[in-house]
Amino acid sequence: MTTDDLPVIAAVDGxxxxxxxxxxxxxxxxxxxxPLLVVHVRPRAGHGEEEKGLREAGELLAQAVLRVSGRAPELPVSTLAPLDFPSAALVSLSRDASLVVVGSRGLGGFRSLMTGSDSLATASMARCPVVVVRTGRTDGSDAEPAATSLDVVAGVAADESSGAVLDFAFEAAAARPGGRLRLxxxxTMFSSILSGGPVFDSEAAAESAERALAELTAGRDEKYPSVEVVREPVRGSASRTLVTASATAALTVVGRRRGGESLGLGLSPVAQTTVTHALGPVVVVPS
Incomplete structure (x- = not known):
């Protein structure tokens, strides 16, 4: 298997x-x-319970395969049921995956928590992009989910650290004809000072941020001519804008800061807020 056909991993727990x-x-x-790899991570069981756990895992995965075949009959699908802690198993498997997809909460999730600890841990430490899926169909409310557009929304820093985020976001937008890419x-004025930009003129600082975004996307605009790009410099934290946009976006893309993965601290404040409070699917892309 080459790097071009590494599977999409979907984690299921029932x-x-x-x-x-x-x-x-x-x-x-x-x-x-x-191809698709459906993974159910079996919890560590007491003595004599392993056979039961393996049988239940087989039944769950068979149900998953049936669901996949009903949705996409031609899609190559395989299954795996490792015995481990969920986030540890998914992080390990992410070394040989194109994408890991998890739900916002599992069976052990509390209704008061928008995102489960396993989802956050996986997004913080995986070696490939991780999508945390929330569409509003399973939130328990009677309200209809917001209509989803084809737009891809990406939170970017105006420097080279956003390269992986931009690459993923452009590719995702190109795969969704008719949508836009919102960057x-x-x-802040402080960030403008640190980057050598305007110090006291907020209008000039906003224009400087706009130019920085244009410079970041120059080469990618040429590579993806069909993608309509909307650049949105926002004064202050981008978190509120990203969370609001996530309600109708096809996908919201955020990056993961360098370092801290071994301690599970790979999410920046903006990424953590977006993943925790987003109203639609969010992908966390490692730097």
Whole structure:
């Protein structure tokens, strides 16, 4: 298997959120023309319980395969049921994956928590991009989910650290004809000073942030001519804009800062807020 056909991994545990994530993963695998690997991580059981756990895992994965075949009959699909802690197993498997897709909460999630600890840990430490799926179909409310557009929204820093985020975002937008790529960048007067930009003129600082975004995307505009790009410099934190946009975006893309992965501290404040409070699918892209 080459790096071009590494699978999309979908983690399932029998919860409604994981079935929602599986459906999203199937659609993305078809869009990317990649195989799908459905993973159910078996919890460590007491003596004599392993056979029961293995049987239940087999039944769950068979149900998942049936669901996949009903949605995408031609999609190559395989299954795996490792015995481990969920985030540890998914982080390990992410070394040989194009994408890992998880639900916002699993069977052990509390309703008061928008995102489960396993989802956050996986997004913080995985070696490949991780999508945390939330579409509103499983939030328990009677309200209809917001209509989803084809737009891809990306939170970017106006420097070279956003290269991986931009690459992923442009590719995702190109795979969704008819949508736009919205690039959101939060700036402050302090960040303008640090970058050598205007010090006291906020209008000039905003224009400087706009130019920086244009410079970042110059080469990619040529590579993806079909992608309509909207640049959105936002004064202050970009978190509010990203969370609001996520309600109707096809996908919201954020980056993961360098360092801290071994301690599970790979998410920046903007990424953590976006993943935790987003109203739609969010992908965390490692630098």
């Amino acid at each position: 919860s409604a959120h994981s079935w929602e994530a599986l459906d999203w993963a199937v659609d993305e695998a078809v869009r990317r023309r990649l 959101v960048h939060g700036w």
